[in-house]
Amino acid sequence: MLKGFASDRGNLMPILQKVQERHNYLASSALEMVARHLSISACEVYGVATFYNQFRFHPPGKHQIKVCLGTACHVKGGDIILENFERKLEIKAGETTKDREFSIDRVACVGCCALAPVAIVDDTVHGHMAPSKVEGLILGFAIEEERKKREIQQGESKGQ
Numbered sequence: 001m002l003k004g005f006a007s008d009r010g011n012l013m014p015i016l017q018k019v020q021e022r023h024n025y026l027a028s029s030a031l032e033m034v035a036r037h038l039s040i041s042a043c044e045v046y047g048v049a050t051f052y053n054q055f056r057f058h059p060p061g062k063h064q065i066k067v068c069l070g071t072a073c074h075v076k077g078g079d080i081i082l083e084n085f086e087r088k089l090e091i092k093a094g095e096t097t098k099d100r101e102f103s104i105d106r107v108a109c110v111g112c113c114a115l116a117p118v119a120i121v122d123d124t125v126h127g128h129m130a131p132s133k134v135e136g137l138i139l140g141f142a143i144e145e146e147r148k149k150r151e152i153q154q155g156e157s158k159g160q
């Protein structure tokens, strides 16, 4: 992919955007390759990448949770919603759970301020979020996971 870009530091942002588009995150090995290609230090590449919150540095989880912290959502307690997701999943915004099931990201206004505070879970908008809804969403995923496990176990026992 890097062959499509001249070795010019002005290409740093387009390259980072391309890497993230392809891999959904910026791995440290990718940042080092970009640095070598542009003949700049990996520290500089990392510094630029971390300046912009459009980039993520962990692979996204199977379920992606985005909590809006735009002005309307912030005023209505978006940060409390974010804290609840973080506490429940034991990760911080920008991170992914060890089992790669969930990742949490903070996002700017997603355009439905009337529903503030808003969270987007796997592309579904959840408005008027409350701590109890956070609990319910995570519990819903756990129940669904358990249901799938049982279906597999039943399928295996029928196959015997």
Ligand code: FES
Residues within 6 Å of the ligand: 068, 069, 070, 071, 072, 073, 074, 108, 109, 110, 111, 112, 113, 114, 116, 118
């Ligand atoms: S500020 Fe959250 S949807 Fe607009």
